[in-house]
Amino acid sequence: MSQPVPPPGNPFAGGAAPEPYPVAPPPPAPARDNVALGLVAAVVAALVSAGVYGAVIGGVEREIGWAAVGVGFLTGLAAGKVGGRNPVLPVASAVLALGAVYLGQLLGIAILLSKELNVSATELFFQEFGLLTEGWNATKDPLTFLFFGIAAFAAFSGAKKAS
Numbered sequence: 001m002s003q004p005v006p007p008p009g010n011p012f013a014g015g016a017a018p019e020p021y022p023v024a025p026p027p028p029a030p031a032r033d034n035v036a037l038g039l040v041a042a043v044v045a046a047l048v049s050a051g052v053y054g055a056v057i058g059g060v061e062r063e064i065g066w067a068a069v070g071v072g073f074l075t076g077l078a079a080g081k082v083g084g085r086n087p088v089l090p091v092a093s094a095v096l097a098l099g100a101v102y103l104g105q106l107l108g109i110a111i112l113l114s115k116e117l118n119v120s121a122t123e124l125f126f127q128e129f130g131l132l133t134e135g136w137n138a139t140k141d142p143l144t145f146l147f148f149g150i151a152a153f154a155a156f157s158g159a160k161k162a163s
Contacts, residue, residue, distance in 0.1 A: 038083015045078035054107025072151035076158025097155035
């Protein structure tokens with residue numbers, strides 16, 4: 001037989017209300033302050049984006065500013081996302097972006113020369129690197145250095161914003 005009304009008195013008089021289920025601890029936060037891993041990610045991103053930048057230069061037969069921005073931003077983004085807020089990462093990603101733009105320009109020259117000379121671009125890049133550097137020195141102009149500055153700025157700000 002059921003009772004028509006609840007029993008008299010406070011049912012929780014002996015203590016606090018019972019918890020319906022045990023509370024699990026929150027999951028641990030992902031490790032984001034790893035400088036070494038951030039630098040490795042930035043190096044990988046710089047090398048990949050340098051290859052893409054060189055392919056773009058070789059394909060359209062000129063340098064493109066937005067591609068230099070992409071090289072810098074991807075390098076900084078990788079460093080900031082993986083490495084966290086360490087102040088070394090934006091500076092390191094800017095330096096790596098400078099190297100990536102330089103390598104991309106050299107690769108672009110190698111691709112353009114490979115079309116002219118009917119040899120492999122990788123063969124030119126790895127076996128005639130000094131010749132490519134001399135060719136880069138002969139063809140550089142103020143716009144070349146503007147692309148360096150754009151890439152470094154994009155890498156620095158990308159690393160700061162991603163962290």
